[in-house]
Amino acid sequence: MSDVWLVLGGTLTGAVGPGISVLYATYGELITERAGRINLGIEGSMLMGACFGFIATVETGSVTVGIFAGMIGGGALSLILAYLVIYRNTNQLATGFALTLFGAGITAYAGRSYVDSTIGGLNPISIPFLSEIPKLGSALFEQDILAYTAYALGPLLFWGLHYTRTGLSLKAVGESISVAYAAGRNPYVIQIAAIAIGGALAGLGGAQLSLGFTHTWSEGMTVGRGFVAVGLVIFAMWSPLRAMVGAFLFGGAIGLQLQLQTVGAPVSPFILDMLPYLIIIFVMALWSRASARAMPEGLKGVLKATT
Amino acid sequence: MTTPISLNQARGVAITLTDRPIVRSLMAVAFAFIVFGIFIAIIGRDPFEVYAKMFEGTLGSKVGLSEVGVRMIPFVLTALAASIPARVGLINVGGEGQLYIGAWAATGVALYVDFPTIWLMLPAMAFAGFLGGAVWAGFAIALRHFRNVNEVISTLLSNYVAILFVNVFVFGAWKNPTGFGYPYTANFEVESILPAIADTRLHFGLVLPVIGIIATYLFLSRTRWGANMRAVGGNPDAARRRGIPVLRYLIIAMLVGGGLAGLAGMSEVSGIQHHLRPGISNSLGFMGFLASWMANHNPVAIIGTCFLIAVIVVGGDVLQFSGNLPSAAMLILIGLVLFSILGFRRFERKTE
Numbered sequence: 001m002s003d004v005w006l007v008l009g010g011t012l013t014g015a016v017g018p019g020i021s022v023l024y025a026t027y028g029e030l031i032t033e034r035a036g037r038i039n040l041g042i043e044g045s046m047l048m049g050a051c052f053g054f055i056a057t058v059e060t061g062s063v064t065v066g067i068f069a070g071m072i073g074g075g076a077l078s079l080i081l082a083y084l085v086i087y088r089n090t091n092q093l094a095t096g097f098a099l100t101l102f103g104a105g106i107t108a109y110a111g112r113s114y115v116d117s118t119i120g121g122l123n124p125i126s127i128p129f130l131s132e133i134p135k136l137g138s139a140l141f142e143q144d145i146l147a148y149t150a151y152a153l154g155p156l157l158f159w160g161l162h163y164t165r166t167g168l169s170l171k172a173v174g175e176s177i178s179v180a181y182a183a184g185r186n187p188y189v190i191q192i193a194a195i196a197i198g199g200a201l202a203g204l205g206g207a208q209l210s211l212g213f214t215h216t217w218s219e220g221m222t223v224g225r226g227f228v229a230v231g232l233v234i235f236a237m238w239s240p241l242r243a244m245v246g247a248f249l250f251g252g253a254i255g256l257q258l259q260l261q262t263v264g265a266p267v268s269p270f271i272l273d274m275l276p277y278l279i280i281i282f283v284m285a286l287w288s289r290a291s292a293r294a295m296p297e298g299l300k301g302v303l304k305a306t307t
Numbered sequence: 308m309t310t311p312i313s314l315n316q317a318r319g320v321a322i323t324l325t326d327r328p329i330v331r332s333l334m335a336v337a338f339a340f341i342v343f344g345i346f347i348a349i350i351g352r353d354p355f356e357v358y359a360k361m362f363e364g365t366l367g368s369k370v371g372l373s374e375v376g377v378r379m380i381p382f383v384l385t386a387l388a389a390s391i392p393a394r395v396g397l398i399n400v401g402g403e404g405q406l407y408i409g410a411w412a413a414t415g416v417a418l419y420v421d422f423p424t425i426w427l428m429l430p431a432m433a434f435a436g437f438l439g440g441a442v443w444a445g446f447a448i449a450l451r452h453f454r455n456v457n458e459v460i461s462t463l464l465s466n467y468v469a470i471l472f473v474n475v476f477v478f479g480a481w482k483n484p485t486g487f488g489y490p491y492t493a494n495f496e497v498e499s500i501l502p503a504i505a506d507t508r509l510h511f512g513l514v515l516p517v518i519g520i521i522a523t524y525l526f527l528s529r530t531r532w533g534a535n536m537r538a539v540g541g542n543p544d545a546a547r548r549r550g551i552p553v554l555r556y557l558i559i560a561m562l563v564g565g566g567l568a569g570l571a572g573m574s575e576v577s578g579i580q581h582h583l584r585p586g587i588s589n590s591l592g593f594m595g596f597l598a599s600w601m602a603n604h605n606p607v608a609i610i611g612t613c614f615l616i617a618v619i620v621v622g623g624d625v626l627q628f629s630g631n632l633p634s635a636a637m638l639i640l641i642g643l644v645l646f647s648i649l650g651f652r653r654f655e656r657k658t659e
Binding site: 095097106112223224227230268280285286288304 | 398400450454455456457459460461463464465466467468471472474475478479590593596597600633635636637638639640641642643645646649650652
């Protein structure tokens with residue numbers, strides 16, 4: 001029985017760390033998709049963020065520089081997608097997927113001499129009082145600075161999307177380009193900005209992964225987290241607050257898997273490794289009808305799932 | 308939407324050479340190679356030397372050419388695995404995972420079923436591989452039909468699950484007890500191995516993509532079902548109103564696609580590896596997906612795009628070996644080629 005509590009407690013503590021990087025990527029993809037575009041390249045943007053954030057930190061010794069380098073790397077990569085899908089009308093899914101491989105190639109090349117480097121990385125900051133809440137406190141409030149900005153970003157994005165002029169323009173473009181154009185907006189500029197910001201946020205997530213979580217760089221280290229984020233946006237029904245739930249669900253699955261391995265559960269570790277992916281597919285299947293209704297109109301051509 | 312050339316001809320618009328898709332594709336490839344050449348120059352290497360080594364190592368010798376052929380086998384099969392579902396409007400990004408499951412199923416037959424001759428063994432393995440890949444793809448189509456889960460996400464994520472699934476076996480029950488602790492299965496018996504062709508690494512798995520291409524081409528262009536597939540992909544509602552059983556086409560296209568990727572897995576373990584181990588594929592399935600998009604899902608053009616990708620990948624290995632460039636750099640070139648082919652395609656903005 002004590003084992004069960006140990007596993008549950010550990011899962012909770014372990015959920016936040018791996019969840020943060022996915023959360024940033026989910027925010028990024030959410031902004032992109034709200035503007036009516038889908039970017040499968042955010043897996044590549046995350047790799048760019050993880051790689052260039054790490055390289056910049058090793059070279060300059062400053063984590064802050066690393067974080068910004070990661071954001072720039074992720075954002076720059078996604079601009080390729082913005083150009084191709086908006087000005088050359090290429091297929092978004094194929095372009096995005098190619099972008100991921102492209103990013104994997106760039107980072108494998110650029111990062112190969114940094115594989116054995118070590119960095120101090122981001123240090124956890126304890127929030128007084130809040131971190132002393134039993135069980136939850138240390139899990140949520142003894143994290144690095146990027147975790148706290150991620151907590152804040154959810155409500156902030158929610159407010160921004162629903163209550164600011166910029167957010168409303170973004171959503172309008174996602175619903176109908178021609179209507180947004182008629183209303184005096186420049187839909188393509190808004191979409192390019194949304195794709196770039198989305199890529200930068202994914203890059204930030206990647207940087208959080210290498211600087212805050214693993215403190216190392218290895219080739220392909222995001223192992224599908226960007227694609228998970230694409231799934232989570234659908235599960236989240238394009239709402240930043242539900243995105244937080246989804247990302248911590250993914251983090252929780254990773255936490256649970258690590259805990260089960262620690263207590264020596266009699267299952268192959270590879271079966272446990274499957275858990276996060278299977279859980280994402282499972283929750284997408286559970287809430288699929290509701291998400292289909294919430295989908296921005298501009299995505300319906302690409303992300304249809306009805307026959 | 309791209310206006311067909313014939314339509315422009317009918318309208319009396321002059322057709323220039325650069326309007327032909329093949330010419331535009333070749334221009335696009337040349338453009339990508341130039342951009343990559345600039346990249347090579349920036350990192351301080353001689354692009355002419357790099358390209359010379361690359362083409363010499365792939366097209367300049369019997370060994371190089373056979374190696375290109377060896378790589379083309381899984382590329383063509385996984386490219387068909389993306390292109391057949393694409394005909395009916397489905398996007399199968401799961402070729403990589405389907406390949407792994409196909410390899411796993413074929414290995415299961417090789418290890419645990421005892422057929423006396425190669426003539427029974429290889430077809431049984433191929434059947435198992437096809438079935439494995441088809442079942443794996445079947446999950447995606449079932450999720451789409453019953454739960455409205457888009458197949459892009461489910462096939463993408465299932466790749467990671469498939470790789471782990473194979474690991475469960477090669478690190479566990481199927482691990483070779485005499486393998487010094489390496490995560491390999493036992494080596495296949497001679498009946499389970501696709502024989503090599505004339506002293507090269509090229510093997511008789513080659514018949515699979517050849518049959519695959521010819522059958523797909525004839526099926527799509529010469530049969531009623533092929534025309535129906537196009538109708539389903541173009542406008543499912545219109546197809547349904549014309550009495551075409553849309554769902555049946557979606558299911559069959561996805562299963563056949565997954566099965567072909569599974570065959571690629573069978574051909575890899577039986578023709579090249581002769582045992583199952585982790586990382587047998589290393590992105591073969593993803594390359595096939597890109598090849599299919601480069602070819603605009605045309606089964607004949609797929610031969611060309613798979614050849615190109617195979618030259619780049621094998622060339623990358625040559626360059627890595629000679630210390631000119633790490634092979635990871637070749638992913639950059641492949642990405643550039645696809646961006647540029649997609650970007651060079653003619654299109655007219657939809658007039659709404």
